[in-house]
Amino acid sequence: MNQQALFRFHDSLKDFLPASRKDGWVSYGFKGQPAVKDAIEAMGVPHPEVDVVLVNDVPASFFYLLLERDRVEVYPARSHVSWPESYSFGVLDPAPDKFILDVHLGKLAKALRMLGFDTLYRNDYTDRAIAQVAAEEERVVLTRDVGLLKQKVIRWGYWLRSQHLAEQLTEVIRHFQLKPGMKPFERCLACNGKVVPVSKESVVDALPPKTKRYFNEFFQCPSCQRVYWKGSHYDRMQAFVKMARES
Structure with a gap:
């Protein structure tokens, strides 16, 4: 026998929903007792974007088993609502960088x-x-x-x-x-390794002629051997980093 629960998605989670489901409560039909996580994803919202789940106004985990006539509200991180820390999946299990x-x-x-x-x-x-x-x-x-x-x-x-x-x-x-x-310019753009300072003599054979002539400070990725120096491109990179810091 089909059962019904009501769901409401808030803030940026609406991005995953069709226009007809973006606002207000939406009915969800189910059989048995699915986990609320499975119901949320069946409605189009991926679980990593969810930060708080309330079932009948009480915080619940993804493993909560859905019951007839439950009212489920689902919120993303940085919602318009401020929650106690114990409500937040992100606080309990913070994302790494x-x-x-x-x-x-x-x-x-x-x-x-x-x-x-x-x-x-x-x-x-x-x-x-x-x-x-x-x-x-x-x-x-x-x-x-x-x-x-x-x-x-x-x-x-x-x-x-x-x-x-x-x-x-x-x-x-x-x-x-x-x-x-943020720690700009610490990683190799090509392979993700951490770059280190090196002497000009150790990389001179890999340098273009003008670079040999005009530059003396160099960095290299130990993983892929790519060499970096502060040429004309460095100003553009600094501008990009400034934009990122101000975003």
Whole structure:
């Protein structure tokens, strides 16, 4: 026999819903006793974006078993409502500042690395591989694929609303409150390794002629051997970092 519960989604969680479900209470039909997490995802909202669940005005976990006529309210992080810390999944299990990105987000991966964040990216990652690495290494998944975020093993994740780099970076910085952890130019843009200062003599054979002539300060990634110096591109990179800090 079908049973009914009522759900209401708030703030940014409405982004996942069709227009007919964005406002007010929505009826959800079910059989048996599904976990509230499964019901939330069946309605289109991936669990990593949820921060607070209230069932009949009482905080509940994702494992709460849904009952006939339950009234469920679902809130994202940074909601318009201020909650006691004990209500928040994010407070109880805070997201790390390590990331893994899907295959469509190569530019964002480089931007996060430029700001100093441990960011994994490969253009041949499968969704299964992303979920597995995220679980094993305790990383946040960033993606444009809502379905990826619904995989059970993913604890933290965020669906990027924008398709434009600057807006995506602003979304991530604000959502995960990353400004205090920025350490620009510490990571290799190519492979994510940490760069270290090196002598000019140790990398001179890898330098273009004009670079050999005009620059004396160098950094290198021990992982992929890429060499960095503060050429004309450095001013553009500093401007990008300034924009990120002010976002």
